[in-house]
Amino acid sequence: MSEWKTVPAGTVATQRKDVVTLTPGVEYRTMGVRWYGRGAYDRGAGSTETIKAKRLFRAHEGDFVFNRIDTQNGAFDVVPAELHGALATNEFPLYVLDPDRLLPRFLLLYFQQRSVLRQIDTMRAGSEGRSRWKETDFEAWRIPLPPLSEQRRIIDVMAAVDAQIQALQEEFHRSLSLRVALFLSSADLQEVSIEHVANVSQGKALPKSVQGEQSGELSWFKIADMVGLGNEDGYTCAETRLPPEQVKSLKGIAVPAGSVVFPRVGAAVLTEKKRILDVDAAVDENHLVLTPKEGVLPECLLAATESIRLAELVQPGAVPSLNMGLIRRARIPWPAESGTDLNNALARLRATTRGLREELLHIRNVRSALLASLINQETEIPESYDALLTEVY
Known part of the structure; x- marks a missing residue:
């Protein structure tokens, strides 16, 4: 396995500055990026009456974006299709990646690593009074640059894990709501x-x-x-x-x-x-x-x-x-x-919810360890995996 080279992010990412000057009386759809890996979201409509900035920046599907405030809390994402055309303030810088060298989803996975977020936190803590991780910080940050084929394999494997987590989350939330619904249906x-x-x-x-x-x-x-x-x-x-x-x-x-x-x-x-x-x-x-x-x-x-x-x-x-x-x-x-039977049924449902929560915690920890292992090249996905990718896509 050849060792991947590392490069400053700014060599493969260019900031997109699709400027929109705000006009009084016009409403604009805006977007932001939440902390803790919750990703990009629609912030609703805004106008010059509610937005302090005089100009915003138009997001495009596939742009890499982050929140400059408390970035160490995992505020990174790739702009989804439903937010294409939404406007962002300068607190949410948008970047176009070189498609021949770096895939947005791979870069997102890289910045989801707990070790990387800790490094960002340490860097910010070491600069007195500094509250933002700015564009210059991102562009100077050194990132691994594996071949695109390896990036795709990692993206696909992690997507499968994330699909399992999503399914488990949905089951967990159903369990949460079912308990009260069961009680109210008496x-x-x-x-x-x-x-x-x-x-x-x-x-x-x-x-x-x-x-x-x-x-x-x-x-x-x-x-x-x-x-x-x-x-x-x-x-x-x-x-x-x-x-x-x-x-x-x-x-x-x-x-x-x-x-x-x-x-x-x-x-x-x-x-x-x-x-x-x-x-x-x-x-x-x-x-x-x-x-x-x-x-x-x-x-x-x-x-x-x-x-x-x-x-x-x-x-x-x-x-x-x-x-x-x-x-x-x-x-x-x-x-x-x-209501003894009802009480017992509610107790069983609460135990089920607790079990699902513990399972979610376990699989998230497994995901974190797997991601670190893949990006640190401790675990390799064989080239034969590409045949599966071809069949799926």
Whole structure:
């Protein structure tokens, strides 16, 4: 296997400057690039009343584009057909690649590598006050340049992996929506106040002096733990874990497993995140807690809570917040009978969702390792693979 040469990106990429001067009274379709690999998107219509810039740049299908702000978060893409003709500000530079030397999809894969994003982050961090990764940075960045045939093989293999991830994501989202849909499809639902089925309380402040300490078995959750690994489908383990007697001495309160919690204050309220406790645990003062009353089934309580929008209960003010009194009086759908079968079905669906989430994490890690291995030439796709490409295309 011959070693690929590396070249500055600017030797195979030329910035496209298809300038459009904005005219008052005219609306223009605009585009941007999201972070975290979510790619190019339609930003909607804009005019001179909403766009500060006096001129924008027209994107063409197949252009390579990135977001100059926080580029280390993976804000790269290839302009798709549906955004052909959309306009971008100078925060989203557009590049035409030399078709005889570099394929846009290969360059995108290169910039999806975690190691490359870390290098970009290190470079930006080393320059005080610098918040943008500019065109000169991109053009000076050295990239590998394998033969086009090898670029095509890598693109095709990674596309197959991405198709599997996409299929798994769709199954995961179906599973998420199915649980609440199953609950709402129950024939005997009635509307009750939350206080009819649960005791409403607030968590207790987690002292800064012990935050992050892991000296015991009782988790003390902060709102940030909601997105922690393993907590997305139910609270299982917090960053802070203390002995029960220490939690008690710090005026923390252990909440029983099966309780449902959600944010009480701040922007987190508007995320509509709700979590069920899979273990006995303490939660901080930024949580509101619904503890099921006797005979109330926890999975049904979770689904009922997930079926309402907390944002509609937010008190007006600069900072979104929820009042315990309002939560107690809030109305939720509830089965007239005990609903044991329904509760068990909801529990199985939640377990399925958690399993799919774990599988997605695993396959994304496999993708990352495979991509790095291919671009570092640790793994080679044989030339015989081209026969498959010919058959497919």
